[in-house]
Amino acid sequence: MYVAVKGGERAIRNAHRLLADKRRGPRNLPDITLEQIASQLALSVDRIMAEGSLYDRDLAALAMKQARGDLIEAIFLVRAYRTTAPRFGFSEPIDTSKMSIERRVSATFKDLPGGQLLGSTFDYTHRLLDPTLQGAEIEQAARADVTDEDRPMPRVTDLLAHEELIEGDGEAEEGAEVGDLTREPLSFPAERDLRLQTLARGDEGFLLGLGYSTQRGYSRTHPFVGEIRVGMVEVEIEIPELGFTVSIGEIQVTECQMVTQFQGSAKAPPQFTRGYGLVFGQGERKAMAMSLVDRALRAREFGEDVVAPAQDEEFVLSHSDNVQSTGFVEHLKLPHYVDFQAELDLVRRMRREYEDRTADEGKEAAE
Amino acid sequence: MMRQEAMGVLARANLEELRGALGAWPEPPDAESLRGPEAGLIMLRGRAGGGGAPFNLGEATVARATVRLSSGEVGFSCVLGRDLEKARLAALFDALWQREAEVVDMHLLTLVRERLAGQIERTAEETAATRVNFFTMIRGEDE
Known part of the structure; x- marks a missing residue:
């Protein structure tokens, strides 16, 4: 169990300042823009939207930057954002x-x-790293006529x-409620x-x-x-x-x-x-x-x-759900001192009892 | 063009196009805000199998606004994204469209539709260039 702790304000403040500094990286390099992230790292941005369950490319790009490229952290940020915004309604099902x-x-x-x-696909590529990609001039996509068919x-x-x-696709039940896990567990x-x-x-x-x-x-x-x-x-x-x-x-x-x-x-x-x-x-x-x-x-x-x-x-x-999973797994690193202290006491007592018991048994065997 | 269709085009207009059209308007339209502009979420739905029972796919950010012209027309907008100014202007032009459809059409909707058609055509042509015909090879043991 996690028990609230006090103190550490200055250390936490400085840790976050260090995080911001590391995020920015060497100052002689240009600051990466959200437009660059959204357009050149588009598939990461798409994954943040999908698992963040929020369609907004700009927000996903911002989350990616803020999380230093840690996708699950970025997804967490997007999920946190969506809880702050009011819901206006539902769309018609997309076709x-x-x-x-x-x-x-x-x-x-x-x-x-x-x-x-x-x-645009990675299929049929040879999966060989391409060192010429760095700074290379890339030609425009090919085009072909579009026919009516x-x-x-x-x-x-x-x-x-x-x-x-x-x-078949199955029929929708007339007037059936559509379940929503963001409203009902x-x-x-x-x-x-x-x-x-x-x-x-x-x-x-x-x-x-x-x-x-x-x-x-x-x-x-x-x-x-x-x-x-x-x-x-x-x-x-x-x-x-x-x-x-x-x-x-x-x-x-x-x-x-x-x-x-x-x-x-x-x-x-x-x-x-x-x-x-x-x-x-x-x-x-x-x-x-x-x-x-x-x-x-x-x-x-x-x-x-x-x-x-x-x-x-x-x-x-x-x-x-990776936000739920990471929440529960990662909470283990937060201070559990009281909880662990109690378990430590318990193990000490059990060991004492064990030692007393084996000592008694040893005595009986010797007699 | 129906109002429904005009609203669909307005939702796809960018801020530059909306501002440009407003700048070209003879005199600044007199309008009051009835609601917003405000940002929020819409839950997007899909269908199982593509055409079956609906399910909640995930949310999208939207901005919406309602305005009323001094001449009485009420304009409404709801657009994907969080651009409040875009939502306000889209609602304003929805109201203006009800009063002067041809002018809105000429100064704004035609331009937006041309841009969209160009984008759609470009994507379709780039995709068409990747059309593939696979051949099934006859293997030795079939002969």
Whole structure:
């Protein structure tokens, strides 16, 4: 248990001053700007937005700078900010089928309507460090004509749905409340809306490890990437006073449709099942991991045996938040003197008793 | 153009465009603030599987404002981001649009739409250049 302590004001003040000094670094180097962070370290900024659960590039860039590049610390800062701001309402659900596509690939269908667009990707690079990158002149991106068949680009899952070989998106229950873990603490069993919200803001590393575990046989689902798409989607809100919805701008998201092991029973014909991933910004690894874990967590729905960590919703959902995790792990370094003193006394007493007992036994044996 | 559409364009206008249009306005519009401008959050929603039941994806910062012109029109804005001045001007132009749609269209909305179309086209062309056609190779054992 942590017991409040007093004192140390000057040391703390100087420690924070030292932190600010280290953050600035050598004064002969230019101070990094938020615009540079947002544009040149964009994928870190996207991760801060996704796991900070707040879409605002400028704030995420500021958090990144303030945290000296420590992403979990930056995510913590963004989460703290959001608790200070009033909530005005909810958006209409975003429509990813109307996305302005920046990247779209499918590992399951070679020739899909709209085609495959690699966009800006690390895929097919050789992962060799490039020393010439430092200060190099970079050429502009190539361009090609856009044909009418490029737009719109239907989701792969919609193309297949009519054949019923793959499960549909499911219907929204009329007038059902949408669960919100920022308003009500999680309770179990948790429905899919709450699971998806938790996964969308969950730690990429944790979900990546869990997703990987399902591939290695801890709840085998034999996944394929049906589709990954990255791009801008419109955000609309309903204005009651006006009686219509208004578009308030666009956000970038990454969506992953994972197509997994088919199910069939005496009552239902065999069909591929699905997992879903959706994250702020360009975050394909996270979206893929999320879709794998989403599918594993649907075990109850499909009557699958819960045998692996990735299927255990209480385990997954309770430990995927890196702000919660770091809060509890990192509090261990704060002063625990009183608590530890009590335990120390206890161990001393127990050792005394142990020594007395063994001494007695030794005496009895000798007699 | 419907008001709904005009508001969507205003939400995408940048501060420079809004200020430029205000500067070009014959005389400074007489308006009072009814609410804000104020910053807050909107919870953004997605749908399971893309088209299924809604879920809460995460929040976004927004700025909003409501203004009333001396001639009575009430203008409203809600825009992504935390730019209060942008929200105030977007609300002002929403009100002005209800009074003089053609003028707002000419001095502001047309410019914004042209800029947006250019951006969308550029992204689409850069993306189109990365279109890929994978071939499935016939392997020896299939022959």
